[in-house]
Amino acid sequence: MSDSIEMMSEEEQVGSRVNGPARPETLLNIERVRVPDDGRPIDRPVKLASKHLSLWYGPKQALSDVSLEIRNYEITALIGPSGCGKSTFLRAFNRMNDLIPNVRITGQVLLDGEDVYGRRVDVVELRRRVGMVFQKPNPFPKSVFENVAYAPRLSGVKNMGRLTEIVEKALERAALFEEVKDVLHKSALALSGGQQQRLCIARALAAEPEVLLMDEPCSALDPISTLRIEELMRELAKSICIVIVTHNMQQAARVSDRTGFFLLGELIEFGSTDDIFTRPADSRTEDYITGRFG
Amino acid sequence: MPLVDDATTVERAPARPLTAKRFRPFEALAENIIFAASTVSILGVFLIFVFVAREALPLLTSRQIQEEVTLSTLFTTRMWQPVGVEPKYSVIPLVIGTLKVTIVAILFATPLAIGGAIYTAEFAPRKVRELVKPVIEILAGFPSVVLGFIALMVLATFLQKITGVQSRLNAFVGGIAVGLAITPVIFTVVEDALTAIPKAFREASLALGATKAQTALSVVVPAAAPGIAAAIILGIGRGIGETMIVLMATGNAAIISWNPFDSTRTMAATIGQEMAEVVFGDAHYTVLFFIGVMLFAITFALNLTSHAFVRRITRKLGSLK
Ligand SMILES: Nc1ncnc2c1ncn2[C@@H]1O[C@H](COP(=O)(O)OP(=O)(O)O)[C@@H](O)[C@H]1O
Ligand SMILES: [Mg+2]
Helix, strand or coil: CHHHHHHHHHHHHHHHHHHCCCCCCCCCCCCCCCCCCCCCCCCCCEEEEEEEEEEEECCEEEEEEEEEEEECCCEEEEECCCCCCHHHHHHHHCCHHHHCCCEEEEEEEEECCEECCCCCCCHHHHHHHEEEECCCCCCCCCEHHHHHHHHHHHCCCCCHHHHHHHHHHHHHHCCCHHHHCCCCCCEHHHCCHHHHHHHHHHHHHCCCCCEEEEECCCCCCCHHHHHHHHHHHHHHCCCCEEEEECCCHHHHHHHCCEEEEEECCEEEEEEEHHHHHHCCCCHHHHHHHCCCCC | CHHHHHHHHCCCCCCCCCCCCCCCHHHHHHHHHHHHHHHHHHHHHHHHHHHHHHHHCHHHHCHHHHHHCCHHHHHHCCCCECCCCCCECCCHHHHHHHHHHHHHHHHHHHHHHHHHHHHHHHHCCHHHHHHHHHHHHHHHCCCHHHHHHHHHHHHHHHHHHHHCCCCCCCHHHHHHHHHHHHHHHHHHHHHHHHHCCCHHHHHHHHHCCCCHHHHHHHHHHHHCHHHHHHHHHHHHHHHHHCCHHHHHHCECCCCCCCCCCCCECCHHHHHHHHHHHCCCCCHHHHHHHHHHHHHHHHHHHHHHHHHHHHHHHHHHHHHHC
16 A cells, blocks of 8 residues: 555656646756766866955955855856855956955965966966856957957967967857858957857857856847857867856756855855755755745 | 736826827926027037138139139149238148148157057056046146247257257147147047947956957957047147147248248148238238138048047947947
């Protein structure tokens, strides 16, 4: 008897998983697109880490004692309500916060174990290794080609053949080449929003970065363009490390391997995306992803 | 379901018909005042042009004046000697003088103003920028007679010591002084053009590993190029029209010479100098007004071009602001 009851309940569970909202153990109704074996390295070493990182804008504290490890060949999503410090945290990795006056930082940020705020670190070199894509597509008012050639030119590539090679490869990697191959020398501002954002990704990829930081890269895009970029991210994660800030929880759940939840400058919870979205340890995480606040 | 409940229970003011357009007296008044003001200023400029052109018209219509000077002799003879037994009217020396002074002024002012604007907009700490910008804008309103005076007394002597030229007052001295006068004008427009470039471009460039200088030179300045062109053209326009400084600092000799160290005379200075002494309605008077028409047309064309460039920059960056 007891056996058959258990079997029943298991069947029910399977059934409810297919049918949607009533399943008891998941908080969001999202199909994970990723299959476990997608050709990425199994061994995924720590690429980036923050240790007891705190950051102040003048007197205002924006990050409090954030420690977390980000692995290579993975997509790490940072979620949390507006103003909780996600962008600030992301920009700590390529030191874009340096540009803002009166910023004070304590703790460490490590890239392959090296402190990026170390005294002898060359910010230019750091930013070549850690690329960034911004919220609003921001291609330069130059041609498509010149946008992508920007970083290689900075690092001294002059040979036109070599440049063309790099540009085409970066556009291929950003899944944009087919769409723009006939307009390479036309203004990048004539592209659609989604194309512009992929161009910005290609522009970042042309510098051959090891890490790609993406700050709400889809928030200005339509759903189709968003999906294309998510697909692209999964493809790129086979070769680089990706950190994405998003306020779209579906996106975090769809695309990432690990998720960190920020609230008021603190890292509340960090774990595998499956765990965060199915059995969060902290009630505040649960409240946030079920839409009770934020 | 609860949505429907809400919709039926919420108290709403009864909808006004769409056609019940309200009369908004203040808006209407403000609109009319603005319209009147712009109409008056456009009309004013137009009337000034009509007046100047009308005074120059006898050059084309009056037999009596055409005995002394015609449109073609203005450009084919080579002497400007309006006073004397046989007055000679050729605008060639004046055009050359204007060109010389303006070229010197632009060559002097452009690098100074653009360099300063790039430094202020892209490199200077905020405190420096907040100090430099208003100071330079005040300099733009500096009385040109004072600049002319400085050029006449100090600059001319100084430059003569360095260059050892014969005529103390010449196109070069005048050009430098005019350059000083138009530097703030060019600076202000260039600085505005640079700061109008969205921060997103700078961030993108820096995040790609560019230095501040590389960012300024390969992203910001090219993006602001139309604005910079507009600034230079505006500067040329100001330089051509500048009167007081050239009157005081160029030596005022209407001679045909491309040597910047010879004394020279510009179109604007000629009007400024001679208009007070002419006989109303005679040939000299008419020719001076004709020079006025030329100046008006040149500066008008330059301003139009400058505006076209500014429009181009707004169109170019419109989607990103
Ligand atoms: N440049 C800045 N100067 C001062 N305060 C800032 C600056 N940028 C962000 N902040 C503050 O830091 C906090 C975190 O901001 P941010 O990292 O942009 O949040 P999020 O990306 O999660 O929305 C916010 O309270 C914001 O007001
Ligand atoms: Mg943000």
